[in-house]
Amino acid sequence: MKKVIHKADTRGEANFGWLNSRHTFSFGQYYNPDRIQFGLLRVLNDDIVIGGAGFPTHPHDNMEIISIPLKGALAHRDSTGTEKVINTGEVQIMSAGSGLTHSEYNASKNDEVNFLQIWVFPKEKDIKPRYDQKEFHASERKDRFQTVVSPSDDHALWINQDAYFSLADLASGNTIEYTTNQHGNGVYIFVLEGQIEVADSTLSRRDAIGISDAELISISAAEDTELLVIEVPMN
Structure with a gap:
């Protein structure tokens, strides 16, 4: 097993007034040669946008982009003709x-939105x-993994990559095991809330660990915990 730990307070930060963003990997004005990516996971930004503000129309190509609102809602518009609110x-x-081109704005004029x-x-x-986009009910991830992004699971959102995103809500004292879906993939565990013990390490809110060369990973909750697990090819 190989592991790399990214503590919450080691992330890059950009604060523009309307946007406060914490960058796990190099992004924008934040550059760290040791924090470029984990396997094929390139960006993990923890964004807070004030009411009425957002990202104006801008281009992207050849990237799979996933947004997960943690609090509030996003208003999305893109050049495919899609116009949606993501809650x-x-x-x-x-x-x-x-x-394509797209924009992402806070759907509220008053309240903040926090999204990944x-x-x-x-x-x-x-x-x-x-x-x-799809709604995923929290009741279906109590002390188990709920796959939300997958190249092969019909109940999840399809991704153009051999990557899998899973959410889990663990009760304090419980242990859960994650088994990789594809040989050689690495697993990046991001603690949304709470505290866990994994790979002989203690991780708290917004801490993360990347684990490779392991097909079975045991995660124990030291308190009530919410997790995001991202499984990606390593090359």
């Missing part, structure tokens, strides 16, 4: 493919751009 409890995925913006390198380049 807490939903997950959004966009395959930028051969190229995650980028994964695609498996196939220059595909037709696509968009999807």
Whole structure:
């Protein structure tokens, strides 16, 4: 087993007034040569946007982009003609493919929105751009993994990569095991809330650990905990 730990307070930070963003990996003005990516996971930004503000229309290509609202809602518009609101409890995925433009704004004029913006390198380049979103009920991840993004699970959002995103809500004192879906994939565990013990390490809110060369990972909750697990190819 190989592991790398990224503590919450070691993340990069960008504060523009309307946006306060914490960057797990190098992004924008934050550059750390030791924090470029984990396997094919390239970006994990923890964004807080004030009411009425957001990201104006901008381009992307050849990237799988996942947004997960943790509090509040996002208003999305893109050049495929999609115009949606993504609420807490939903997950959004966009395959930028051969190229598109999009905007993401706080759907509220008054309340903050906190969401995760995650980028994964695609498996196939220059595909037709696509968009999807889906609601996932918290009751289905109590002390078990709920797959929300997958290349093969019909109940999850499809991704153009051999990558899997799972959520889990663990009660204090409980242990759960994660088994990789594909040989050689690595697993990046991001603690949304709470505290866990994993791979002889203690992780708290917004801490993360990347584990490779392991197909079975045991995670124990030291308190009530919410997790995001991202499984990606390592090359």
